[in-house]
Amino acid sequence: MPWTLPALRLAWNVAKHQVAPWWVECSKEAFSAGLDQLARGLKNVSDSREGKRKGRRVGFPRFKKRGRARDSFRYTTGAYGPACDRRVKLPRIGRVKVCEPMGALTSRLAEGRARLLGATVARTAHRWYVSFTVEVDRQAPPGPSRRQRDAGPVGVDLGVKHLAVLSTGEMVVNPKHLAGSLRRLRTTSRAHARSRPGSARRRRRAARLARIHARVAHQRRDGLHTLTTRLAKTHSVIVVEDLHVAGMVRNRRLACSVSDTGMAEVRRQLAYKTGWYGSTLVVGDRWYPSSKTCSGCGWRNPSLTLADRTFTCQSCGLVTDRDLNAAVNLRHLVAASTSETVNARGADHKTRASGQVAGKREPGTATAGQTGSASLHGGAA
Numbered sequence: 001m002p003w004t005l006p007a008l009r010l011a012w013n014v015a016k017h018q019v020a021p022w023w024v025e026c027s028k029e030a031f032s033a034g035l036d037q038l039a040r041g042l043k044n045v046s047d048s049r050e051g052k053r054k055g056r057r058v059g060f061p062r063f064k065k066r067g068r069a070r071d072s073f074r075y076t077t078g079a080y081g082p083a084c085d086r087r088v089k090l091p092r093i094g095r096v097k098v099c100e101p102m103g104a105l106t107s108r109l110a111e112g113r114a115r116l117l118g119a120t121v122a123r124t125a126h127r128w129y130v131s132f133t134v135e136v137d138r139q140a141p142p143g144p145s146r147r148q149r150d151a152g153p154v155g156v157d158l159g160v161k162h163l164a165v166l167s168t169g170e171m172v173v174n175p176k177h178l179a180g181s182l183r184r185l186r187t188t189s190r191a192h193a194r195s196r197p198g199s200a201r202r203r204r205r206a207a208r209l210a211r212i213h214a215r216v217a218h219q220r221r222d223g224l225h226t227l228t229t230r231l232a233k234t235h236s237v238i239v240v241e242d243l244h245v246a247g248m249v250r251n252r253r254l255a256c257s258v259s260d261t262g263m264a265e266v267r268r269q270l271a272y273k274t275g276w277y278g279s280t281l282v283v284g285d286r287w288y289p290s291s292k293t294c295s296g297c298g299w300r301n302p303s304l305t306l307a308d309r310t311f312t313c314q315s316c317g318l319v320t321d322r323d324l325n326a327a328v329n330l331r332h333l334v335a336a337s338t339s340e341t342v343n344a345r346g347a348d349h350k351t352r353a354s355g356q357v358a359g360k361r362e363p364g365t366a367t368a369g370q371t372g373s374a375s376l377h378g379g380a381a
């Protein structure tokens, strides 16, 4: 039997006077959170050994060190939470000023429409963030609105050059500031690689590099959130590719890993946002060749290469942008059976187009009336 959390707590309370005489200075939550994670880790190890846990074999938990792992701790009890508009209460630390206004959360909490379940404080690059786990009462709309129905389904092809190409013909460009940050990232990482290991300059450059990486990640995330919110609000059905398709078909280099993670994130965001706004998410079948199929007549071009930016159909003569072609194909996945898809909201179902394609609905999608959770991030000043 692995160690349980209560057992670990008992052992810690005996040992702490010896091994950590400074324990009084810290919130007990900091130790509790660490022990909780340790207990989970140990359970995963034993479950994995006994074959009760699927997937890869789980290794023994590793020791963590400040600055070497993700620096974070979590509150689950005590007087934590948003204090006023721009402050957060954290036991043992006090009131901390945050960058993000807390109004949306405080009003929900005051009206009893939300409950705090925990708060995690974590560091990314040079900033500290506090994120709250909140249970929110949310009235999900029963189905798509008039505006969403009028706009109909949309196919989304995620890319590197553009953030996304929609089947409506719209090319959603990457946020402008992203390019600047990527350039800075390149020069800074070069400077970091050239500096002598162990030197003060290398440390400074590593910190700078971490800041730029965090900035790029934030800018990307912002672009994705803006896109997914708009899609979920304005269309009845959103069709995206399944993961790995692009990875295998298009490009194996770095650019692709960027788009691949973006794709997983877009899918994750759409899964819950479609639930919020009454639309439906459909994930195209993994083996559906959205790039190689003609969106006009269904002809396949098996020899389409990565370099081909335009799709030229040798059957009907259609000439179109490669990504747009893929996006239109994705939309066709539901266009063939629109009514079925819309009505089947909230249930697993298959979508078939021209008898060859299966689309599947994300199993994790929130259904109407379900409780969602939201987290607010505020950078501590």
Ligand SMILES: [Zn+2]
Residues within 6 Å of the ligand: 294, 295, 296, 297, 298, 299, 313, 314, 315, 316, 317, 318
């Ligand atoms: Zn064609």
